[in-house]
């Protein structure tokens with residue numbers, strides 16, 4: 001683990017190197033102009049009251065009838081709503097079952113006793129979200145090991161260019177489960193939002209050698225050559241170990257809706273511009289940012305996207321459209337996202353976080369550690385060791401795994 005002193009030194013050295021071999025001011029002007037055009041396009045669609053986030057029906061994935069134009073649009077936006085991955089009744093039942101699992105196992109009393117263990121969200125000004133440290137409920141595991149989820153992920157992974165000089169970066173047809181939490185947000189809640197951020201590394205995006213290779217076109221000033229869908233080096237990045245970082249490489253972050261939710265329900269907003277890293281990375285290299293600062297990127301925290309540095313980009317922040325139970329929402333790991341400060345709707349807005357984490361060495365290493373915890377009912381290694389579920393009744397057990405599920409758990 002690097003000390004703060006080492007981190008500051010690596011920031012200063014990296015910035016100096018990156019700034020000194022191309023015209024960062026000129027490159028940033030171009031990146032900014034690209035972002036302005038994308039934002040204009042997003043606002044134009046929004047003004048016409050058309051859906052900004054691309055939508056695909058799960059049936060179209062099964063039938064293979066997704067057009068080239070839809071793929072182009074999806075890759076431009078870096079986000080997609082895939083409808084009806086699960087039947088609506090199924091999702092409703094799961095939502096009720098999770099509620100019973102939480103209540104009958106007295107989660108609230110146990111969590112109050114252990115409050116304060118998870119500091120991840122403390123910097124996000126809106127406060128802590130209404131997220132539960134529940135990983136191994138039956139509905140979560142059934143969704144993770146389902147065929148429809150596997151088909152959805154195969155489709156999502158296929159959007160990536162997996163070629164590299166050392167062969168394929170990952171297997172797009174197989175996934176390891178990444179056990180994550182659930183959100184159950186009460187109507188009326190005003191305290192549980194998340195400010196705009198990007199997960200999976202903050203200062204590392206400038207200082208880590210693998211990240212520098214991922215973004216090498218940006219750091220060479222060749223913005224037009226940068227492809228956010230090129231997977232090479234993305235499974236080799238070394239993140240600062242913290243609760244802000246997912247130890248698996250995810251082709252998409254995502255969640256499955258357990259209740260109906262839309263713009264007024266305290267749910268997800270996105271900046272649907274897949275190619276926004278040029279702007280973000282170059283912004284921190286401009287003259288107005290101190291040599292030891294990267295637009296306030298902080299080790300072990302999400303990368304915050306703020307009005308003080310990223311105004312042009314923030315103008316593209318839009319809420320997702322209405323989704324129904326069983327729909328899924330997905331976004332590229334470099335996409336800015338936030339959760340609305342206020343839930344002004346009438347019903348709970350509940351989701352299961354399920355991302356897409358294809359099989360590769362990095363993900364296998366974590367899957368094995370995760371499975372050790374699963375067998376004991378402990379929280380997964382990436383999360384605070386709250387271990388609420390160790391003695392929970394009705395926890396999903398290993399004999400309930402299908403052969404697909406066993407493979408996804410590296411068993």
Ligand SMILES: [Fe+2]
Nearest residue numbers: 197198199337
């Ligand atoms: Fe996030």
